[in-house]
Amino acid sequence: MRANARMPRMDFQLTEQQELIRKEVATLARSFSLDYWLERDKKAEYPWDWVKAFGKAGWLGMIIPEAYGGSGLGVTEATIMLHEVCASGAGTSGASPIHFYLFPPMPVIKHGAEPLKEKYLPRIATGEIVMSFGVTEPNAGTDTSRIQTRAEKKGDRYLVNGRKVWNTNAREATHILLLARTSPRDAAKPFGGMTLFFTEFDRSKITVREIEKLGRAAVDSNEIFIDALSVPAEDVVGDEGRGFYHLLDSLNPERIFTGIEAVGIGRAALERAVQYAKDRVVFDRPIGQNQAVAHPLALAWAKLESAELVCLKAAWLFDHGRPCGAEANTAKLLAADAGFEACDAALQTHGGYGYAKEFYVERLWREIRLYKIAPVSQQMVLNYLSEHVLGLPKSY
Amino acid sequence: MNIVVCAKVVPLSSVTIRIDPATRRMVRKDVSQELDPQAAKAVEEALRLTEKHGGSVTVVVMGGEDATIGIRGALAMGATAAIHLSDPALAGSDALGTAKALAAAIRKAPFDLVMCATESSDSYTGLVPGQLAQLLGVPPLTFATSVTVEGRTVTIKRQSEGGYDVVSAELPLLVTVTTGINEPRYPTLKGIMGAKKKEIKRYTAAELGLGPAEVGESGAREKVLTVGRPPARPAGTIIQDDGEGGKKIAAFLADLKLI
Numbered sequence: 001m002r003a004n005a006r007m008p009r010m011d012f013q014l015t016e017q018q019e020l021i022r023k024e025v026a027t028l029a030r031s032f033s034l035d036y037w038l039e040r041d042k043k044a045e046y047p048w049d050w051v052k053a054f055g056k057a058g059w060l061g062m063i064i065p066e067a068y069g070g071s072g073l074g075v076t077e078a079t080i081m082l083h084e085v086c087a088s089g090a091g092t093s094g095a096s097p098i099h100f101y102l103f104p105p106m107p108v109i110k111h112g113a114e115p116l117k118e119k120y121l122p123r124i125a126t127g128e129i130v131m132s133f134g135v136t137e138p139n140a141g142t143d144t145s146r147i148q149t150r151a152e153k154k155g156d157r158y159l160v161n162g163r164k165v166w167n168t169n170a171r172e173a174t175h176i177l178l179l180a181r182t183s184p185r186d187a188a189k190p191f192g193g194m195t196l197f198f199t200e201f202d203r204s205k206i207t208v209r210e211i212e213k214l215g216r217a218a219v220d221s222n223e224i225f226i227d228a229l230s231v232p233a234e235d236v237v238g239d240e241g242r243g244f245y246h247l248l249d250s251l252n253p254e255r256i257f258t259g260i261e262a263v264g265i266g267r268a269a270l271e272r273a274v275q276y277a278k279d280r281v282v283f284d285r286p287i288g289q290n291q292a293v294a295h296p297l298a299l300a301w302a303k304l305e306s307a308e309l310v311c312l313k314a315a316w317l318f319d320h321g322r323p324c325g326a327e328a329n330t331a332k333l334l335a336a337d338a339g340f341e342a343c344d345a346a347l348q349t350h351g352g353y354g355y356a357k358e359f360y361v362e363r364l365w366r367e368i369r370l371y372k373i374a375p376v377s378q379q380m381v382l383n384y385l386s387e388h389v390l391g392l393p394k395s396y
Numbered sequence: 397m398n399i400v401v402c403a404k405v406v407p408l409s410s411v412t413i414r415i416d417p418a419t420r421r422m423v424r425k426d427v428s429q430e431l432d433p434q435a436a437k438a439v440e441e442a443l444r445l446t447e448k449h450g451g452s453v454t455v456v457v458m459g460g461e462d463a464t465i466g467i468r469g470a471l472a473m474g475a476t477a478a479i480h481l482s483d484p485a486l487a488g489s490d491a492l493g494t495a496k497a498l499a500a501a502i503r504k505a506p507f508d509l510v511m512c513a514t515e516s517s518d519s520y521t522g523l524v525p526g527q528l529a530q531l532l533g534v535p536p537l538t539f540a541t542s543v544t545v546e547g548r549t550v551t552i553k554r555q556s557e558g559g560y561d562v563v564s565a566e567l568p569l570l571v572t573v574t575t576g577i578n579e580p581r582y583p584t585l586k587g588i589m590g591a592k593k594k595e596i597k598r599y600t601a602a603e604l605g606l607g608p609a610e611v612g613e614s615g616a617r618e619k620v621l622t623v624g625r626p627p628a629r630p631a632g633t634i635i636q637d638d639g640e641g642g643k644k645i646a647a648f649l650a651d652l653k654l655i
Contacts, residue, residue, distance in 0.1 A: 016464060016465055016468055016592075017468070017588060017589075017591075017592055019465055020465065020468055020469060020472060020583070020588050020591070021585070021588060023430060023469070024469075024472070024582060024583050024588065027582060028582050031582075056584075057582055057583075057584045057585060058584040058585035058586045058587075059585050061585065062585060071585050071586065071589050073585075073589075
């Protein structure tokens with residue numbers, strides 16, 4: 001190989017450390033069986049054994065800087081980890097409890113004051129803190145500037161009132177990353193005046209109402225009602241009034257992570273479908289010999305592969321401090337579609353058995369549907385790309 | 397106690413192994429590799445011993461450049477240091493050549509205990525540990541299902557057909573471990589991060605004092621003559637249950653002296 005400074009670098013090779021991360025996460029994740037996940041889903045039980053195993057092996061501290069007890073790795077490594085988590089068949093049930101250690105702490109890491117970092121980051125790294133993410137509201141939805149939860153400063157504390165919806169993990173959370181208005185919405189600067197808090201999940205002031213849903217019963221989604229929650233001023237993340245902008249450092253990684261999760265889930269479904277297509281003999285031949293069965297699986301592989309590449313490119317850009325909004329959004333868009341198509345093809349390949357729980361793909365099929373909606377809908381991604389990449393007029 | 401673990405880096409177990417018809421050797425190029433799961437058990441046992449008695453664990457691996465991924469794997473588990481014997485002059489060595497290279501590398505530093513898997517999980521010759529013990533001039537305690545150390549005495553339970561034998565010897569010595577001896581730990585993320593900083597010493601054949609008469613293709617006295625598939629297994633016996641099925645199965649098993 002010729003080293004040439006003028007030769008642009010284009011390297012698809014993972015580092016040795018990244019390869020090891022991939023292998024070891026895969027080994028740990030695959031030590032939890034598909035039946036384990038089926039049962040968590042059936043009983044709507046939080047996968048504590050799983051989270052503890054990942055905590056014990058240090059994986060939850062992946063992006064926490066070394067100075068605070070973590071490993072200080074980047075979004076790229078976390079992306080590799082989540083891919084293997086999902087490719088093991090753990091699905092969203094397994095990925096959600098882990099990705100909460102990966103993007104909600106990002107604003108604290110990037111913008112938090114020193115005492116805040118010291119207070120929380122080491123306990124996040126060990127998994128002692130269980131996080132919840134409180135941004136979306138029933139009356140604002142994707143229009144985050146219209147959130148109504150308010151934080152009023154009283155001396156050295158804030159008094160928070162309001163409600164949030166689609167609050168994941170509130171049943172188990174010890175802490176919450178919470179966005180609230182600290183000054184009224186100004187139409188000229190709609191995203192100003194919001195403040196981000198990282199604080200204790202005080203159950204005497206927060207009421208949780210769980211939302212039953214299509215998939216991922218193991219990890220709860222909720223509506224929460226905040227009534228006079230008192231938050232110490234030291235729990236403000238970054239600057240008062242700049243919370244939304246601090247949050248952006250969480251949102252791009254979140255899109256990358258959910259994108260790669262969708263890819264991983266698609267791969268898990270594809271793996272099962274391919275095996276089934278080889279094993280299942282009908283009309284004296286394995287059904288995978290029929291192109292009507294084989295081609296959708298081959299196409300699913302190709303689409304997953306391309307979506308994974310955009311996820312990794314977006315992760316690389318983020319880790320190199322470059323703008324990655326277009327790529328992170330594209331990653332989530334392509335991955336959600338590719339993952340869904342893979343799960344759907346996998347279910348179809350299984351015929352009637354695909355509908356049966358004991359063949360495992362139905363759970364993945366239910367879970368993957370989420371990614372077309374969350375953390376941002378496919379339509380809003382297209383709006384983003386239309387406006388910010390293509391320069392078309394804003395439509396809303 | 398200075399423990400040296402001889403380990404091999406092999407294709408991932410999920411990889412379908414291909415044999416190059418020209419060289420009759422396993423194709424390793426562009427194949428993802430890992431620390432041999434059998435060797436990982438030797439590493440694990442060594443780590444447990446040093447956790448109890450103190451000391452260091454050095455992993456010695458002979459293999460191509462891409463074997464470093466497996467070496468880092470062993471370091472991530474907690475091994476103290478590693479030695480990588482990677483040199484085109486070593487490629488194509490037979491079992492004895494491999495044992496000579498490993499012995500020369502091991503002799504470069506003081507050691508108490510050498511640990512190996514009983515056999516590697518890719519080629520399964522099981523020849524190297526015995527040859528290595530001979531070359532090092534230490535007794536081999538083989539097929540260990542457990543290892544304990546008291547002072548300078550090592551005692552193993554040696555797996556045998558009917559159970560196990562208890563065998564003891566004085567350090568320095570060599571132990572081979574069986575598959576069932578332990579369940580290797582998962583490397584932690586911290587372990588993986590730390591592995592990056594640990595030193596991997598490298599020796600060429602010349603630095604080990606070995607020439608083409610001893611190692612590499614030219615030094616190999618083992619030759620692979622043919623490679624073939626194992627014969628297909630004969631069809632099993634199907635016993636139809638016509639009410640007497642249980643008796644027929646019992647008679648079948650009795651014939652095999654299984655009951």
